[in-house]
Amino acid sequence: MRICRVLLVSLLSCICMSAERGQETVTCARCHQKQASTQPGTQMGHAMQVPGDNDTLRAHPELTFRREQYTYTVKTQNGQTQYIVSDGTHSISIPVVWSMGAQAQTWLLDHNGRMYESLVSYYPSIEGLALTVGDDRLEPKTLEEAIGRPLLEEGVTTCFGCHASNAVIGHKLNLTSLKPGLTCEHCHVDAGAHLASIAQGDWTVFPPELKDLSSEDISNFCGQCHRTWELVVRAGWRGTSNVRFQPYRLAISKCFDGADPRISCIACHDPHQKVVRGASFYDSKCLACHSPAMSAAAPHAKVCSVAKVNCASCHMPKVPFPGGHFVFTDHDIRIVKPNEPYPY
Amino acid sequence: MHLRSRLIADTLLGLTLTLLLQAPASTVAQDHPESFDELTAGASSAREQGDIPRAIELYQQATQLNPKWPDGWWYLGSLQYGVNAYAPAIEALTHYIELTPDAGPARALRGLCEFEVGQYPQSLQDLQQGIALGAANQPRNAGIVLYHEALLLTRLGRFEEALGKYAVMVRHGTINEDVTNGIGLSGLRMPILPKDIDPSQAQLIAMVGRAAATFMSGDLTGAHQAFEEIFARFPTTPNVHYLYAYLLFPADPDQAIGQFQKELTISPASALVHAMLAWAFGMQGDYRIALSDAQKAFAEDPSLSMAQLVLGRDLMETGDIRGALPHLEAVVTTEPQNLEAHIALAKAYSELGRRDDAGRERLLCLALSGHGTAADANM
Numbered sequence A: 001m002r003i004c005r006v007l008l009v010s011l012l013s014c015i016c017m018s019a020e021r022g023q024e025t026v027t028c029a030r031c032h033q034k035q036a037s038t039q040p041g042t043q044m045g046h047a048m049q050v051p052g053d054n055d056t057l058r059a060h061p062e063l064t065f066r067r068e069q070y071t072y073t074v075k076t077q078n079g080q081t082q083y084i085v086s087d088g089t090h091s092i093s094i095p096v097v098w099s100m101g102a103q104a105q106t107w108l109l110d111h112n113g114r115m116y117e118s119l120v121s122y123y124p125s126i127e128g129l130a131l132t133v134g135d136d137r138l139e140p141k142t143l144e145e146a147i148g149r150p151l152l153e154e155g156v157t158t159c160f161g162c163h164a165s166n167a168v169i170g171h172k173l174n175l176t177s178l179k180p181g182l183t184c185e186h187c188h189v190d191a192g193a194h195l196a197s198i199a200q201g202d203w204t205v206f207p208p209e210l211k212d213l214s215s216e217d218i219s220n221f222c223g224q225c226h227r228t229w230e231l232v233v234r235a236g237w238r239g240t241s242n243v244r245f246q247p248y249r250l251a252i253s254k255c256f257d258g259a260d261p262r263i264s265c266i267a268c269h270d271p272h273q274k275v276v277r278g279a280s281f282y283d284s285k286c287l288a289c290h291s292p293a294m295s296a297a298a299p300h301a302k303v304c305s306v307a308k309v310n311c312a313s314c315h316m317p318k319v320p321f322p323g324g325h326f327v328f329t330d331h332d333i334r335i336v337k338p339n340e341p342y343p344y
Numbered sequence B: 001m002h003l004r005s006r007l008i009a010d011t012l013l014g015l016t017l018t019l020l021l022q023a024p025a026s027t028v029a030q031d032h033p034e035s036f037d038e039l040t041a042g043a044s045s046a047r048e049q050g051d052i053p054r055a056i057e058l059y060q061q062a063t064q065l066n067p068k069w070p071d072g073w074w075y076l077g078s079l080q081y082g083v084n085a086y087a088p089a090i091e092a093l094t095h096y097i098e099l100t101p102d103a104g105p106a107r108a109l110r111g112l113c114e115f116e117v118g119q120y121p122q123s124l125q126d127l128q129q130g131i132a133l134g135a136a137n138q139p140r141n142a143g144i145v146l147y148h149e150a151l152l153l154t155r156l157g158r159f160e161e162a163l164g165k166y167a168v169m170v171r172h173g174t175i176n177e178d179v180t181n182g183i184g185l186s187g188l189r190m191p192i193l194p195k196d197i198d199p200s201q202a203q204l205i206a207m208v209g210r211a212a213a214t215f216m217s218g219d220l221t222g223a224h225q226a227f228e229e230i231f232a233r234f235p236t237t238p239n240v241h242y243l244y245a246y247l248l249f250p251a252d253p254d255q256a257i258g259q260f261q262k263e264l265t266i267s268p269a270s271a272l273v274h275a276m277l278a279w280a281f282g283m284q285g286d287y288r289i290a291l292s293d294a295q296k297a298f299a300e301d302p303s304l305s306m307a308q309l310v311l312g313r314d315l316m317e318t319g320d321i322r323g324a325l326p327h328l329e330a331v332v333t334t335e336p337q338n339l340e341a342h343i344a345l346a347k348a349y350s351e352l353g354r355r356d357d358a359g360r361e362r363l364l365c366l367a368l369s370g371h372g373t374a375a376d377a378n379m
Helices: A002-020 A033-041 A055-059 A153-163 A191-199 A217-228 A230-234 A240-244 A247-249 A279-287 A310-314 B006-022 B031-048 B052-065 B070-082 B086-099 B104-116 B121-130 B139-155 B158-173 B178-187 B199-216 B220-233 B241-249 B253-267 B271-283 B287-300 B305-317 B321-333 B339-351 B355-368
Strands: A062-067 A070-077 A080-084 A089-097 A098-100 A106-111 A114-118 A120-123 A128-131 A149-150 A319-321 A327-329
Touching: A002 B271, A033 A062, A033 A153, A055 A070, A062 A120, A062 A128, A070 A120, A080 B139, A089 A106, A089 B287, A114 A153, A217 A247, A217 B339, A230 A247, A230 B339, A230 B355, A240 A247, A240 A327, A279 A310, A327 B253, A327 B321, B031 B052, B031 B070, B031 B220, B052 B070, B070 B104, B086 B104, B104 B121, B104 B139, B121 B139, B139 B158, B139 B178, B158 B199, B178 B199, B241 B253, B241 B271, B253 B271, B271 B287, B271 B305, B287 B305, B305 B321, B305 B339, B321 B339, B339 B355
Parallel strands: none
Antiparallel strands: A062 A070, A070 A080, A080 A089, A098 A106, A106 A114, A114 A149, A120 A128, A319 A327
């Protein structure tokens, strides 16, 4: 199959490329129009933003928040943003360069060579600032401490590693090669070599085919950033704050079968598209196993006696994240019993 | 007592005092009202006045008269411990524990006595049961109890577990010469007690213990200097690079890998070092490189669980799941509590589509893994 498609595409693009050779750099979009036209607009594509390209801050040019004696102002003008902390008499003003998060945003701040995670973040649900998740326990005593949580080198590196691309090379942070957000190469590791060799007329180098990975492997692949089952177990993270770790939640669901592609992350989500909101979209995914027609292919999967549509609305409940500014979808697909405690 | 440091002695005293204060309210049986009441009153006033020999004598008489009086045995045992009368203390505490089975501090105290008379297996068992029943919940008691547990673990060759106990102590601020020497022993993987240290090795042990304690206290720069000094003075001594790598691993796997590799130049055929190196590469996602070290580890010592674990894990991650299973299953047969082996097994069964087996392993993992902090921060 691959050979035929390769031949066809290569024929077509050879024609285009020879016509334009030397005038334009070849990009993925040339041959993978479908993915390239939508992926940059996804949340993952925007997982990190830089000055001038931050719609959220542009739409909210002045944000303020007060906690005890400290006042926070996030001011945006001509595409440049300042994060200002004041205790009434003194203030510290730091330019915002690194914004993490597509909608909710937390800022990484460089103050005198030290990196901080901003103490306040922007939350779409309140259209304003509130304490950064997990920082309610911080009790700043000085203006510097009030900037936010100081990050160790390791924390800075992993932060960029998940929210940006080409930022971590050989386990070390490299801010010059960094590209904001998730680009194609972040997930398709050998795509650079693939592109370069095609430009040389060599059609034998392709990135590994992710769609052929088992469900277990895809969970671990997405889990590099969304956190794997293994990591959450090892860390002992229990309670509703682990609802954001979908690979972990899905693995503990009775539906999960690491060798069955119908329960893979990519059976329900196309990572090149915005996540589809609304339960009905996912019905066909459930029914791929839970329907009488499928009883041979999924012998343990039973049919619902309660409803025939909107399966996820009952079996994948929305769980408010501690702190109250987000809601996540529980991927521990199950019969939800009234008043049952949150499992694991 | 073989304890040299004042700090430890102070802690001991602290333990005894706290234990005394915690003693349950008495439930005195009234079989022999006059004489018994007189004895107990006399005993407690002798104890309060610090006349320990007299108090011991009166508690002995009182418990003869009423062997079902738990408090009497308790005071008797702890006072005897305080005057180094370990064998009778064990006997008294045994009576107390028979009457009050879930008494954590008493079990821990009996464990300390057993340690002093050389009954090491019983001592470890009592200390661990005592801790499980809360004997180390108070920082003051934690020091002495964990210290002896760590010594006994070291004696049995369970060095990593011992280091874990020492790390807790150091974090709570319990650092003194006894503790650093203990750390030195487990760091150098010497399965002996401090009293058996060969004087020619004392300095090495002390230096290694201090370097590791510095690391555990969070002073990484200081620790680095201390380790470099040891490497310069004792360039061919085994296990020091290994220890430094082991400490570095959680925060800086890259540097840890470098140290494991240096250890291999000193101990080239060490199954443990190859296994740990494989583990470190694997945790970085470099399973292919890891596999070759795992194979060496297994060839060097097929009975080492860690070698079986890394070999199983690395075979699985490089696609040979069926080849991985026997190794992983062997680990959980010998070590049913090994979380990492259960984690790897869950993944292997899952890859093979063995839903029920994978589900069972996942539940086991949840039961085995502790409850960490909430995962609510951006990490």
